[in-house]
Amino acid sequence: MDEDEVADTLYALRPDGFTAKRAVYVARARKEGDRETARRIAALRRPVLAAWAANLLARHDHDATERFLQLGEDLREAQRELDGAALRELGHDRHRVVAALSRQAADLARDAGQPIAETVRQEVEQILRAVLADPEAAAVWAKGRLVTVPQPPDGFGSIDPVHASRRTSRPSVPESDGARAVRATAGHQEGDTADRRLAEARRASVEAEAEAEQRQQALELAQAERERAEEAETAASAAVDDLEEQIRRARRDQRTARTAARRAATAEQQARSAADRAHSTARSAGRRST
Numbered sequence: 001m002d003e004d005e006v007a008d009t010l011y012a013l014r015p016d017g018f019t020a021k022r023a024v025y026v027a028r029a030r031k032e033g034d035r036e037t038a039r040r041i042a043a044l045r046r047p048v049l050a051a052w053a054a055n056l057l058a059r060h061d062h063d064a065t066e067r068f069l070q071l072g073e074d075l076r077e078a079q080r081e082l083d084g085a086a087l088r089e090l091g092h093d094r095h096r097v098v099a100a101l102s103r104q105a106a107d108l109a110r111d112a113g114q115p116i117a118e119t120v121r122q123e124v125e126q127i128l129r130a131v132l133a134d135p136e137a138a139a140v141w142a143k144g145r146l147v148t149v150p151q152p153p154d155g156f157g158s159i160d161p162v163h164a165s166r167r168t169s170r171p172s173v174p175e176s177d178g179a180r181a182v183r184a185t186a187g188h189q190e191g192d193t194a195d196r197r198l199a200e201a202r203r204a205s206v207e208a209e210a211e212a213e214q215r216q217q218a219l220e221l222a223q224a225e226r227e228r229a230e231e232a233e234t235a236a237s238a239a240v241d242d243l244e245e246q247i248r249r250a251r252r253d254q255r256t257a258r259t260a261a262r263r264a265a266t267a268e269q270q271a272r273s274a275a276d277r278a279h280s281t282a283r284s285a286g287r288r289s290t
Contacts, residue, residue: 050123
């Protein structure tokens with residue numbers, strides 16, 4: 001059994017059919033005596049809905065997937081080089097492409113019989129941004145095997161692509177001492193206000209990320225629990241099927257044995273009658289001989 005083909009098949013399925021089909025492959029591998037393959041297939045996790053939709057997108061158009069991965073490499077390179085001009089240009093491409101691809105993923109999901117809500121489409125956007133930022137997430141997405149909604153690495157996108165390396169040149173004009181003092185005071189006040197706003201925004205971001213992480217963990221735990229319950233149900237159903245098949249075979253054997261018993265009883269009766277006739281004939285012959 002080819003594990004890659006199995007994984008490709010499973011992750012192409014709608015999430016509601018993943019667990020049952022995985023159990024079929026696990027049972028087949030065990031029947032073939034390949035317990036290690038069965039163990040690895042059983043370890044494959046069912047994708048959340050947004051990850052499944054993003055996987056659909058990756059498999060839909062290989063060329064578009066490669067172009068998107070290249071955009072991620074270019075963005076990461078510009079980030080490393082602190083190339084503001086490149087970040088500004090690529091940042092516009094990122095927003096446009098991510099929005100377009102997330103809509104396409106929603107269309108593909110609908111065509112596959114699994115429409116997604118707007119909140120799920122936004123999660124697809126989050127996945128695509130993470131793919132652009134994280135080479136590991138990009139590699140998994142390119143194979144169409146994402147399971148959860150990954151988070152972009154810390155610091156990615158911290159440089160404003162619109163304002164990075166923007167320079168404004170102004171002519172030098174002599175400034176009075178009073179004007180300099182007023183400008184310095186205003187600058188300090190604006191700086192303090194901006195710092196406070198930035199600190200508040202960062203705190204809000206940290207709190208939101210912590211809450212999102214907790215909710216994601218709770219979701220994954222609930223999904224894992226449901227998957228275990230579904231696997232137990234699948235195993236129980238398989239055991240019931242086996243028992244029912246055994247019962248069907250036993251009843252068939254019972255009917256065959258009952259028919260054979262009737263035939264044997266009939267043959268026995270016929271043999272007894274023949275024996276009785278033979279004994280009677282022998283007795284008659286004995287009496288005539290005396």
